[in-house]
Amino acid sequence: MAAPHDRPLAGSFLTRHAMAITVGTLIVTSIMPAGWLAWAGWFRSLTETAVAPVSHPARVGARIFSPTARDADPEQLRLLYDELERERQMRLQAEARTLRVIAQLEQVSRGAAVNPAVPVVQVPAPVVGETAGLLLVRAGHTQGITRGTVVTAGGVQLLGTVEDADARTCRVRPITDRSVPTIGAAIMLAEDARFTLTCLLTPAGDGTLRGDAESPDVADPRTIEPGMTVRLQDDRWPEHAQMLLIGTIERVDPHPEMPLRRVITVRPSVDLLRVREAVFRVPDEDPRTRAEGSRP
Amino acid sequence: MNWGVFIILAWFALGLDLGLAPALAPGAGEVRPSFLFPLIVFVALRAPARTALWAGLIGGLMIDLTTPLARNGAPLATVPGPNALGTLIAAQLVLSTRAMVMHRNPLTMAVLTVAGAIVAGIAVVAVFTLRGFFGDSIIYESTHELGIALGCALYTGAAALLMSLPLFWLAPVFGFAGQGSHAQGGRFTWSHSGRG
Missing domain, CATH: 2.40.10.350 (Rod shape-determining protein MreC, domain 2)
Structure with a gap:
């Protein structure tokens, strides 16, 4: 075995100055423009995925001590409430659409284009954590989720939009977050x-x-x-x-x-920060999402 | 120190930070305890100086990597460094005071955690304020964040008080130098034992 003084000079230098090099690197990354730090997103995704096996059970367990108001309802009553709310939204949407179609018909008659409504599929996914006001959800690009995808709680309550998504996880910004625009x-x-x-x-x-x-x-x-x-x-x-x-x-x-x-x-x-499950409204364009999700 | 034990406990504590801490947050949910920070303070109280500093750096980096930051009209950003440097400074603070405190007293853990978390919070806010001078796109309100950091520090102190008992019990598993027996690492005391 080589004695310490026989080690290569570079290895010895790195060992002795590892702390200084690390701190120096972190100081540089701390003040580096955010646009140059896109590579750190990969490490973030990796860390969040690694921590999910602990954070998800912890989040589910936490609900026992801090249940939201609707958790107190019996399950059947909650399902009925969701169903009723879904029907109500569809009816109001239809009424609002009718009013819009009347206005659009007037536009068409003048030559303006009309955008057809895009159908959506609902993709439910568990919320595994929360950090910096964002909900960490176990669903990503593979489910057709992209930045800007609309997210609901239980399919009826508007939760927010996807702020950032990678292959398996995404981060959702609730509408109650202070940085959300009007x-x-x-x-x-x-x-x-x-x-x-x-x-x-x-x-x-x-x-x-x-x-x-x-x-x-x-x-x-x-x-x-x-x-x-x-x-x-x-x-x-x-x-x-x-x-x-x-x-x-x-x-x-x-x-x-x-x-x-x-x-x-x-x-x-x-309470939008304490929902157990997020439901994504993904435009029904991808056959994979059509197979995995359910229509509203 | 047994790094495997530290990494496993840090992983578990970070999971609690993401999963359990939001449920313990009152009001708007911004002030919440950290379970990872008391672990760093615990290590800084007992491990050799260099090990304690590395533990602070690694723990802080884990916080950085799970803290996405909103930007003006751009995807989220992850900035590795501010929390890592903050916890490094906090670990150094604990190192510089540990000769004067009772290691096995839960109140020591709580007080040092609050002090360390305040120092780390100020360091993090300072870094982001500095970034702001260069026209950074990250949305950050320094005064607001400083208030939250102070609130989180107090709450984390309370968490440290509760965590101190299981951590003291687990101390022999960490394999800190000079703590081979369960009796020495496992007990805690409210009075100065003279063994530090």
């Missing part, structure tokens, strides 16, 4: 897509969304009240996501500057 929404004054009020909602940072809503016509007896449903109505979101449930109005406060406006606080029907 979302266009419709306050359902009645169970009919014609009686809605549009508003813009901004995440408040405490699990709710806030925004201004103009009071209905003075002659209209319907007013904005706590408990009313708020749904997605935003042209920046895909057609299939329209009318998904954002939440219910928790508070209605007078606007400090404009007397005809109200400040509403909307809380999602479930």
Whole structure:
């Protein structure tokens, strides 16, 4: 066996200065522009995949001590609620589509193009962890999930969009995250897509969304009240996501500057950071997703 | 130190950070405990200095690799370094104070964890603030993040208090120098035993 002083000079140098070299490298990567650090995403994906066997059971176990409100419901009641909510969304979507089609027909008559609605399949996947406000979900490119894919909780509650995806995992940014831009929404004054009020909602940072809503016509007896449903109505979101449930109005406060406006606080029907399963709405273009997912 | 034991426990603690900690977070869910940080402090309290620093670096790097950062109109970024350097400094802080504290007292673990986590948090915020000066695309509000880091440090201190008992029990498995017997590594005390 070679004595320590017989070792090659390079090996000895690396051994003696390994800490300094590592710290130096980390200082460089710490201040390196984010665009140059794309390679680190591979290591992130690897680490998250490696940790998932612990984080997923821990997350499931944590729900025993911290159940969300809907977990307290009996399973059958929850299934019925989901089914009812799904039907309601489809009906409202159909009504909203009818109104849009009428407008589009007018455009077509003037020569404008009409984009056909894209069908989607729903791909459920377990949430295995949460970090930096993002949900880590065990589903990725292999399931047809890409950046921007719309995600729901239980197929009815709008959860957010995919921020970043790799082969087997992806990260979902909930709509309540502070960095999410303003979302266009419709306050359902009645169970009919014609009686809605549009508003813009901004995440408040405490699990709710806030925004201004103009009071209905003075002659209209319907007013904005706590408990009313708020749904997605935003042209920046895909057609299939329209009318998904954002939440219910928790508070209605007078606007400090404009007397005809109200400040509403909307809380999602479930705690979006503690959902057990995410359901992805993948455009039905890939035959693989067609085989794996289920139609809404 | 037995690195295999450290890696397995770090893997387990990181899994708890991703899976269990969010459920323990009050309110908006930003202030949460870390289970990995008390492990780093525990190692820094007992292992040889160089080993403790490496454990801090590795643990911090694991935190960096599981902390994606939002960017303006661009995919998420992963920045290896800020947390690694932060925990390295925290490990150095523990190393410099461990001669003056009672190693087998759970309160020592809690206090040093809070102090270390505050120092690490400040270091991380400092790095991202520095990045901000160069027009970094990562969305980062330094003041807000500093507040969260302080809250997390206090919460992590509470977690350290609870984790100290199983960690003290597991101490012989780590194989720290001079801790061969279960009796020496496994017991904890509320008073100074003189053995440090």
